[in-house]
Amino acid sequence: MSNSYPIARVVLDTRLPQLDRLFDYAIEPGVEVTPGVRVKVPLRSNARFAPGYVHSVVDNSEHKGKLAPLAEVVSQAQVMPERLYDLCDEVARRCAGSISDVLRLAIPPRYVRVEKAWLSREESPVPAGEEADPAAALEVATWEGYAGKSAEDMLEPGTRWSLSTPYGVVEVPQGATVPRSTMPIVSLAATALSRGQSTIIVVPDWRDLESFQKALESSLAPEGLAFLHTQQPPAQRYQNYLRTLQPQPVVVLGSRHAIYAPVSNLAAIVVLEDGDEAHREPLAPYPHTRDIATIRAGHDNAALIFASMTPSYAVRRWIDMGYVAPVAPTSSSRAKVVPTALTTSHDSFSSPARLPSLAVLGAKEALTRGPVLIQVFRAGYSSGLACEACGERGMCRECHGPLRLPRQGSSPSCAWCGVTVSAWSCQECRGSRLVPRGQGIGRTVADFGKTFPGVTIIRSDGEHPVASVGAQPALVVATRGSEPIAQGGYCAALLLDGPAMLSRESLGTLEDTLREWERAVALVNPDGTVYLTDVEGPPALAMSAGNHDQLVRLELSERESIRLPPAVRIASLSGPASDVAPIVAAVIGSCAGVSALGPVPLGGGVVRTILRFSYAQGAEVARELKAWRNKLASGPRKTAGERVKIVLDNPHSLDALTSE
């Protein structure tokens, strides 16, 4: 079979930013090449071959000069459809990164046996269930009242929503208990599926994966489901990826990478808890699910749904701008939240379990009926400086960044802009001495045993997570983010270590803390009580009222005035000072209104500068940063290996000196 279009435009799978463009190769007679297939191409020397994907097949080339022929067509599987290339291209441009880096996140590694079986699937008989209605019986996941919105309204193409998920837990037919928050999302996905359309659900972590998997499997036929997550065995991941290439509608559930699943008839993208750090990709070019989802919803004209107990700062900002519309359950039954101050004044640091008596009494009473959750903060967090007199955080006058002591006995300096503070005075109380803040208190299970004698204690933490517990009375001590789901819901919860959580030295502290509290509250029965211990002021008021709007708006307006994300966009540049400085100077020079924080020395001649710019300037700044990065990559080899690392829009860049 000869080819009428003899030229293949190829995107190379390489880590070299200089090669981040399409290359033309001649297709030799008799070689069958279709867009999206994996190929091997010669690069500079015939001896070496680079892997790549065919972007398109054309009949003429812009390239002056002789075209080398494709070395090999790896397989006929069209794993990079044009729509996926277009999505990855825009993601790369937004992050000032290479498209091949993004493609590497989107397309799982090839697994030959799986691919061969998939390519010959037409020859194998269709499974009996395939022709059955994929959106079979939906008894549990019915659409509960959402302020006059129907599931159909939410699936309207191009609409954007912030969906407040309901509290509590619910039992699915197979007997598993899942958070009730899964229900409206499963219902939306089922509605789309019954109309012959696909949905992508991206969740932050393994607990949500498990819950949603159970909820989806209890409502939908397995033919209509595809799971894509990072901890999957490679064969299974590739199998499910290939499944999403098929035209049949599907509900894709997964972590970060699932957002790229190349389904062709996308009705909706659901991002669960977009404020969770796990939605940021730790590999270059560090895209965030929220941003990829926004780009993709635009490309696919799909509905975009940010589902969470409480909106993230970024989504709150979009709500206030009118970019997304908030929807909340008509009737929400949330457990009562009672802030309880410490009533005892004994030495809290040596006390075995530093608990207010009201909370202890409440927990003891609840333990006669069922499980009680105790949420604790994991030990070891970055401690900063605080006013010795009033405990207020030590902040930089110039940019409101956290103050650090670079060396013992030296003057404090700002971790964000590097300014050294010679004579500090507290803005709250005029105190003049800064002292290091204390570390979190490591509480042991044995400590709780003393306060609650004779009670079964179950521990769940990041290293040894427990997914679910039964309905029997037990004290479930869990680090934040590792709370098991209790059958029938918890009868009560104690949220401990609030002060430690809130004093974490990070831009995301309040947002993260509110989210982690609410997710614990959501696991408690609506008729249960949550004791928020030792927390006062606006956070305590917001939690007891069950409404964070005012608190978050206040925080956002402050960030607006001091130019911090998400009110502005940021780019973090770290690397040798001799490389960072000219980039910073050039970007500031050519894009009016861009300002820099830093450079801050990171040690070893490496510095970091944060650029701040408006959303309107984003595309221009990203383009310029990418051009600089490519220029440096092909520059003198002396500095290679420690090139400049560019990370866009990661508020974490502002957190610690050592991060990134």
Place this chain on the structure above:
DNA sequence: AGCACGCCGACT
């Protein structure tokens, strides 16, 4: 990254 081309010091 590789692997070319390219313009200055000690060698058969």
Place this chain on the structure above:
DNA sequence: GTCGGCGTGCTC
């Protein structure tokens, strides 16, 4: 006179 140092630049 050449052989070869690796600085700079390109890869269809």
